[in-house]
Amino acid sequence: MAASKNSFGVLMLQMMVVLGLFSLHAEGQGLKVGFYEKSCPHAEKIVFKVIKDVMAVAPSLSGPLLRMHFHDCFIRGCDGSVLxxxxxxxxxxxxxxxxxxxxxxxxxxxxxxxxxxxxxxxxCADIVALVARDVTVVTKGPFWEVETGRRDGKVSLFSDPINPVTGLPRFTANITVLKESFALRGLSTKDLVVLSGGHTIGMSHCSSFESRLYNFTGKGDTDPTMDQNYIARLKLKCKPRDQTTLAELDPGSFKTFDDSYYKLVTKRRGLLQSDAALLNDPETRAYLDQATSHGSTFFKDFGVSMVKMGRIGVLTGSKGEVRKLCTKTN
Structure with a gap:
């Protein structure tokens, strides 16, 4: 009986967490394209100029700056709390x-x-959203109209990203966990596979996929779902317990936003387990096939999913604040 009470308590806690996240769904009331048209008419041009200048000298920052928007929106909504x-x-x-x-x-x-x-x-929350769009454009990716009008949150907790239920999905997550994480935020399975395409730019530390190369099941083995020739190449770059070396998420075009990420995943060359997981679901697998065909709609879809993600749990109107410095509350 005690065990059953304990199980019931865990279930109730999970339900409360999920109910508490309903406000984080991708709704976005109060956002609109051109929110700063009168209050700061050149805002988007100013952001784009800075990003264009930065990308000219530090193109490797494109991936991290795109990913920052994802990390911000998935925790407490798109409120700049990650900053x-x-x-x-x-x-x-x-x-x-x-x-x-x-x-x-x-x-x-x-x-x-x-x-x-x-x-x-x-x-600052709007800046993160605009920067994500602009690094995509500068790296030859799609343009989309960014809805603005977000205000900045005042709370940022170390524990939130690592919460086992509501935290950021890990790079080792399987397809079930990934789908649940996205659904919790009002995002579909299609949004999951489309936004994963953002891995076409950027890099990852060897430590994020080391187990796939050297100790996948704890017996000194490799991940059998990964192309063995690719594993051999990665072993030349990444030695065991390497914490500093970076590997390209999309070898050959990691500075260019294109659809080659999907081609790699279908060839079992997705770098992270969460990339490889896209092969294990009928809907995500179907999108992989479509994205590698002449009828690919990836560029259009990416903009749509980014707008949807940018609506998660936003603060608008009189909620939150507009920070003077992005690193601290007013």
Whole structure:
């Protein structure tokens, strides 16, 4: 009887967590394209100029800056909480899943440029969303209209990204966990496979996939679902316990936003387990096939899914604030 009560308690806790996340669904009331048209008419041009200048000298930041929007929206909604600093390292930024993020200084640089033009007007949450679009465009990817009007949150907790139920999906997640994580936020299976295509730009630390090369089941073996020739090539780059070396998520075109990521995944050359997981579901597998055909709609779909993701749990109107500095609340 005690065990059954305990199980019931766990179930109730999970239900409460899910119910608490209903407000995080991709709804986005209060957002609109051109929100700053009157209050800061050149806002989007200012953001694009900074990003274009940055990409000219540091193109490797495109992937991390795109991923920052995902990491922000999946935790507490798209409220800029991932940007907040903490003197005791207890904010989201310092949580393990976010330690690989880079480019926070670029967000600060954009904020300074906007504050010089329109003090106290453009939120940091909107900057993250606009930057994600602009790094995609500069790397030859699609353009989409970004809805703006988000306000910045005041809470950022170290524990949120690593919460086993509501945290960021891990790079080792299987397809069931990935689908549940996206569904919890009002995103579909199609959104999952489309947004995974963002891995066409960027890199990953060897430590994120080391087990697939050297110790997949704890017996010194390799991941049997991964192309063995690809494993051999990765072993030349990544040695056991390597914490610093980076590998391209989309070898050969990791600085260009294209559809080659899907071609790699279908050839069993997805770098992360969460990439390979897309082969294990009929709907995601069907999209992989479609994205590698002449009838690919990936570019259009990516913009649609990014807009949808950008609506998760937004603060608008009188909620939240517009930070003067993206690293701390007013």
């Amino acid at each position: 907040l600093d903490s003197p005791t390292r207890q904010s989201e930024k310092f949580s393990p899943p976010n330690l690989s993020l880079r480019g926070f200084n670029i967000i600060d640089r954009v904020k300074v440029a906007l504050e010089n033009a329109c003090p106290g007007v453009v939120s």
